[in-house]
Amino acid sequence: MQRGKSHVSLKDIAREIGVSISTVSRALNNHPDISPEVTRKVQKLAAELNYTPNPLAMGLLKQATRMIGVIVPDLVTHFYSSIISGIEDIAEQKGYYILIASSNETLQKEIKAVENLMKTRVEGLIVCLSQETKNYEHFDRLINNNIPLVFFDRVCRTGEVPSVVVDNVDAAQKITKHFYKNGFRRIAYIAGPDHLNISQERTQGYISGLKSCGLGFHPELLVKCNLSSKDAIKATAQLLNLPERPDAIFGINDTVAFAAMKEIKRQGFRIPEDVALVGFTDEFHSTVVDPALTSITHPTFEIGQEAARLFFRCVENPEAKATQVILNTKLVIRKSSVK
Known part of the structure; x- marks a missing residue:
């Protein structure tokens, strides 16, 4: 040799x-x-x-690879990288490794990621759904075979699969009330696809927030996009071109909010004097754009830790009832939403 x-x-x-x-x-x-x-x-x-x-080879000898597959919609944003760090933190404490795959926000790549990770003999998966995912058959196969599975942020099958989310209803209410407190009355929301739990819950919080402020709900102020910058720009233009435009907008995430900021400026409006703006996820860029973007910040590292803890609960007690951990968010106020 x-x-x-x-x-x-x-x-x-x-x-x-x-x-x-x-x-x-x-x-x-x-x-x-x-x-x-x-x-x-x-x-x-x-x-x-x-x-x-070789941890994989040793694991196969013992029929346990001590590896966890993690699937996220993208590997670029700090939101997901911080959650991955939280997962890894708990995994390392348990002597496990993680393998990471990205769905790139498509159902087909998500299905392929599930297949590829299972071929490498991961013991189970921790997943955030792609924005396209409406069919859950690829996860049902895991559920039916008692393979450990945990969802976070964008979730499904919550009666059968443990999950970690934030209180999206409360977060959207915080934003709406913040706008109202700062004198804004025509508050608009750029939501995501209807089937996503985060879109449904933030819409619910937006509408209930309006009600608690004594404001009526105007359907034309609720628009939807597919979470891409291009589509978010179209949604923003639709709002700004209304006969009576909004004086405040918040987006389902910071990608949408940054696109909205670009379109608001392109049309010659000032932020926040003409149109206030709030994001959701508090990416790093929130602090470097002009004006700095008010945003909801998630306890991302903690989300990852909780998802990993739920995973190991599945491993140790496969018959345990599926539970959902709900974490709180914080509204970080910056110049984009305060006159």
């Missing part, structure tokens, strides 16, 4: 010494069935070759 090979396997060591792979594995773990002489020989060669265990 070539010395200095980058990846030395149990098979390489077994071949060089002339014993079976299982003998090498047991010798490395000081199993009493293996003679002291063979154990010394195996461990000496392993040290010389800088052998390190």
Whole structure:
């Protein structure tokens, strides 16, 4: 065998010494069935070759890979990267690794990600749904086979699958009341697709927030987009071109809010003097755009931690009832919404 090979396997060591792979594995773990002489020989060669265990291979021998698949809509935004860090924090404490895949906001890529991660023998999945996902058959197969599964933020099958969300209704109410407190009365909301729980819940909070402020609901002030910047710009233009335009807008997430900011400025309106603006998720860019964007901030790291804790509860107690953890958000006020 070539010395200095980058990846030395149990098979390489077994071949060089002339014993079976299982003998090498047991010798490395000081199993009493293996003679002291063979154990010394195996461990000496392993040290010389800088052998390190492959967690996937070791897991397959034990029928447990100690790996968790994580699927997110994108890998660019701080929102998801911070949640992934929270998942990883708890996973490491348990001696687990994570494998990450992105759906790029498409159902087909989400289905493929589920297939590919399961092929690598992950023990289960932690998932945030893509914006296209209305059919859940690819997850039903996991549920029916008792494979650990947890959803976060955008969720489904909540009666059967544990999940972590924020109080979206309360968050949207906070925004609406904040606008009202600062003198805005024609408050508009750019929502996402109807089937997403976050869109439904934030719409509910928006409407109830208007009611609590004594404002009527005007259907023309509630518009929808597919969460892309291009579609959000169209939605913003639709609002600004109304005979009686809104004096305040909030978006379902910061991507939508940044697109709205671009269109508001393009049409020559001032923020917040002509149109106030609030986002949702508090991405890093919120602090560097002009004016700085008021936004709802999520406890993203904690979301990840809670999702991982739910995952391990599934692993340890497969029969446990599905629970939902609901976390609180905070409205971070900046210049974009205060006259």
